[in-house]
Structure formats: C-alpha cells, structure tokens
Amino acid sequence: MPCTGRVDIIHLLNAFEDGADGVYVAGCLEGECHFSTGNIKARKKVAYVKKVLEAIGIEPQRVAMYNLSSAQGQRFAEIAKEMVDTITAIGPTPVKDSKAA
Amino acid sequence: MIVADSKPLQEILAMVREYKKILIVGCKGCVTVCNVGGAKEVEVLRASLMIDGKKEGSPPDIDTMVIERQCDNEYVETLRDNIDAYDAVLSMACGVGPQFLSEAYPEQKFFPAVNTSFYGGAVAHGIWEERCAGCGTCIIHYFDGLCPVARCAKSLLHGPCGGSADGICEVSKETVCIWDTIVKKKIAQGRIEDLFVLQEPRDWRTARDGGPRRSIRETLAE
Numbered sequence: 001m002p003c004t005g006r007v008d009i010i011h012l013l014n015a016f017e018d019g020a021d022g023v024y025v026a027g028c029l030e031g032e033c034h035f036s037t038g039n040i041k042a043r044k045k046v047a048y049v050k051k052v053l054e055a056i057g058i059e060p061q062r063v064a065m066y067n068l069s070s071a072q073g074q075r076f077a078e079i080a081k082e083m084v085d086t087i088t089a090i091g092p093t094p095v096k097d098s099k100a101a
Numbered sequence: 102m103i104v105a106d107s108k109p110l111q112e113i114l115a116m117v118r119e120y121k122k123i124l125i126v127g128c129k130g131c132v133t134v135c136n137v138g139g140a141k142e143v144e145v146l147r148a149s150l151m152i153d154g155k156k157e158g159s160p161p162d163i164d165t166m167v168i169e170r171q172c173d174n175e176y177v178e179t180l181r182d183n184i185d186a187y188d189a190v191l192s193m194a195c196g197v198g199p200q201f202l203s204e205a206y207p208e209q210k211f212f213p214a215v216n217t218s219f220y221g222g223a224v225a226h227g228i229w230e231e232r233c234a235g236c237g238t239c240i241i242h243y244f245d246g247l248c249p250v251a252r253c254a255k256s257l258l259h260g261p262c263g264g265s266a267d268g269i270c271e272v273s274k275e276t277v278c279i280w281d282t283i284v285k286k287k288i289a290q291g292r293i294e295d296l297f298v299l300q301e302p303r304d305w306r307t308a309r310d311g312g313p314r315r316s317i318r319e320t321l322a323e
Binding site: 014058 | 110111141144145148149151152153155156158
C-alpha cells in the first residue's frame with residue numbers, strides 16, 4: 001500500500017479470518033507521514049482490531065503497529081524478528097478451518 | 102440524523118453464537134453516515150463473527166447485504182426472496198430497522214447490532230453530538246435555534262441552573278451548558294429581553310409521554 005492510511009480494519013480482520021498467526025503494520029515515523037496522518041489513522045485501526053481480538057478471546061499481541069522510515073532497513077528486519085518472536089511465543093492462531101491453516 | 106453506536110462484540114456474540122446461518126443487514130441511511138452500520142461496518146462484523154466461529158471450531162455461514170433504508174418497507178421487501186434461508190438476522194440499522202424487518206417477516210429472528218443513541222450531527226470528524234429530543238413541539242425559535250430541551254441536562258426553559266460553570270454543564274466536562282450559550286448569544290445580539298418571556302408549562306403529550314407517535318401527510322396517505 002502507498003500509505004498505512006489506506007490500511008482498513010477489514011484488511012487486518014481478513015488476515016486473521018484466513019488464519020494469519022499475526023499481523024503487523026509498518027508505517028512511517030509519526031510526524032513524518034507524507035499524507036500528514038496516515039500512520040496515526042493506521043495506529044487507531046490496529047488498536048481497534050486489538051479490541052476485537054480481545055473480545056473474541058484471542059491474544060491482542062497478534063496485531064501490532066510499528067513506525068520506521070524507509071531508510072531503516074535494519075530496523076525493519078529487527079521488527080520482523082520481534083514480531084516473529086512474539087507470535088512464536090504465543091503459538092499458532094486458534095482460528096481453525098481457515099485457508100492458511 | 103439518528104446516531105447509533107456499535108454494540109459490544111461480546112454482546113452480539115451472545116445473541117447469535119448459537120445460529121449457523123446468519124444474515125447481516127446494513128442500512129445506507131443514518132448508520133452509514135455515522136459509520137456504524139454501513140457497508141464497511143457490515144463486513145467488519147462479518148469478519149469478527151467468522152474469526153470467533155473459526156476459533157470455536159464451528160464457523161457460521163454468514164451472508165451480508167446493505168439496503169437503502171431499513172425504515173422503508175419498499176426496501177425491507179427486497180429481503181423477502183431469501184430471508185427464510187437464515188437462522189437469524191442481525192440488523193445494523195438504528196432501532197427502527199430491526200422492527201420494520203421483524204414486522205415484515207414474523208417467522209424470522211432479528212437481533213440489533215447497534216445501540217441507537219440520539220438525533221444529532223457530526224461536530225467533528227468521528228464525533229457526533231445530540232441536538233434534538235424529538236419532543237414533537239419545537240420551541241427553538243425562542244432560543245435562537247438552540248434547543249434547551251435536548252441540550253440542557255434538565256431541559257430547563259428559563260435559564261441555567263446552579264450547575265453551570267464557565268459555560269460547562271456539571272453533568273460532564275464535555276457538555277456545553279446550552280443556557281450559557283443561549284444567554285451569551287442573546288446579550289451579544291442585544292436581545293436579552295427575549296428571554297424574559299414566560300414559557301408556559303409544556304404539553305409533553307407530543308413527546309414520548311403521549312405514547313408511540315404517528316405522523317400523517319394527508320396529501321400522501323391513502
């Protein structure tokens with residue numbers, strides 16, 4: 001996506017519905033969005049999805065928002081590893097009978 | 102417009118978890134405008150229910166549709182061909198919607214997915230406030246278009262109470278004392294005398310106190 005501002009709640013939920021163990025959104029640094037507030041909007045949507053997961057009884061840590069600039073390749077790799085470690089510690093998704101499961 | 106808020110997901114799950122074939126019906130009217138029951142929200146609810154169902158090992162079969170208005174029978178009628186195919190129907194319209202659906206399809210089970218809150222408007226992106234109480238006898242011409250019936254916590258008609266401080270109502274820091282606003286506006290316009298008019302006791306029979314109301318346009322009704 002050209003901007004995390006385009007990320008919608010349904011995109012994140014669809015990933016979980018299809019069996020994703022975890023989903024993270026990597027947006028630009030706060031205050032540096034080319035479209036002013038795209039990354040702030042994405043953060044709110046991630047927070048909303050955390051609440052949905054909690055209500056269903058799924059670990060909210062399975063969805064996360066990260067902020068970094070496009071010049072931070074190393075940080076991007078760190079974030080990926082951090083997220084993988086988090087999900088590995090939690091275990092596979094309890095969402096069964098899904099395409100990806 | 103009518104403003105509503107989403108019901109907590111757990112409340113909705115408790116209502117429909119036992120059903121295997123569910124129809125979620127959105128509305129393109131007020132609930133679309135206040136982002137609680139339109140096409141987007143219908144899909145978010147469908148996905149949420151599916152995630153829950155898959156987690157529990159028995160995902161429901163869910164269809165979705167969004168009709169023009171659930172408060173008009175001509176649009177409610179568009180559900181007739183398929184309504185019997187479902188175990189339950191979740192309406193994402195205001196409280197009017199599920200009732201029109203329930204009256205049109207007495208054999209089906211209907212559940213509300215939103216809490217209907219008030220008549221109001223958007224004061225900022227994502228923020229709605231109450232403006233009208235639907236009392237049936239509008240008197241806001243006495244108050245420069247501002248309504249103390251809907252916007253004063255006590256519906257006072259002769260000025261602010263002792264709970265007004267710095268323009269804010271004691272009920273909540275988020276609530277403007279509408280009487281403070283009315284008085285300041287009258288003073289600014291040099292028309293404070295307007296407020297010296299004695300307001301007769303109101304006849305609340307035109308509001309909810311008179312029971313469910315009906316509105317008839319004689320030029321239209323047959």
